[in-house]
Ligand SMILES: Nc1ncnc2c1ncn2[C@@H]1O[C@H](COP(=O)(O)OP(=O)(O)OP(=O)(O)O)[C@@H](O)[C@H]1O
């Protein structure tokens with residue numbers, strides 16, 4: 148398992164694999180890896196001959212008041228996890244390697260990014276689409292793996308690949324949770340003990356919503372109302388949004404008459420966390 152810092156090194160390695168007729172999977176991450184990331188690496192290792200894990204805290208997807216500086220980083224720990232899960236390379240570039248002097252081309256999207264996290268993080272998806280396009284061009288993978296925890300991101304990437312005719316299969320992987328239900332996230336490390344306890348209200352709200360859907364509730368405002376009530380009962384939690392949207396378009400719907408995503412974001416103290424469920428997974 149190698150940690151490489153430059154685009155040329157990744158390209159040379161992938162070229163060598165291609166010459167041997169091997170398939171390549173890509174797992175894009177921002178590092179500080181946990182079992183959620185590990186499940187993506189496992190899936191890639193299962194489906195492909197070789198797996199590249201990118202480990203890059205992408206400045207372009209952070210707004211000016213967001214946590215770019217404090218985002219946790221530990222490449223040695225990450226390297227161990229990638230090796231244990233059968234990854235072959237970690238691509239861990241410096242920002243200057245990805246964004247050279249004079250960089251001025253962007254990949255952006257309308258519609259799907261004007262809802263949910265896109266409303267609270269207006270520059271986020273332009274940064275994600277741009278960096279993921281670059282990673283796709285650098286690695287040229289057969290398949291790329293994304294977690295359903297970032298459900299809107301998964302929909303945006305699928306749409307981008309379709310719009311721009313990128314010849315890459317996008318695989319969505321289930322949310323991995325802590326034993327008590329909290330969705331695993333690198334940002335969980337920001338939580339104090341009391342906040343960690345309070346953060347459980349998010350997964351509890353997800354399970355409550357799933358239960359209502361299972362029992363046949365079709366009225367989105369009834370489901371959202373109960374989930375919000377639960378989150379609001381936790382004094383350390385502040386809701387950013389709880390919404391139900393069409394899976395493909397990310398536009399809000401009022402009745403569960405098609406495959407839908409129920410997504411939420413909430414601040415626990417100053418840490419913004421997300422969670423969700425897809426009705427088709429209930
Ligand atoms: N709990 C999880 N289950 C499944 N996939 C996950 C989980 N957490 C992250 N991922 C996926 O891993 C990939 C890289 O995500 P990222 O590095 O931002 O991790 P993260 O833990 O979500 O970090 P953050 O705290 O920034 O949200 C994304 O495709 C994301 O959806």
Ligand SMILES: CC(C)(CO)[C@@H](O)C(=O)[O-]
Nearest residue numbers: 175176177205275278297
């Ligand atoms: C896809 C991604 C690696 C792009 O920086 C990031 O948004 C993430 O970690 O989900």
Ligand code: BAL
Nearest residue numbers: 177208209271297300
């Ligand atoms: N997993 C999404 C990365 C971000 O929040 O910027």
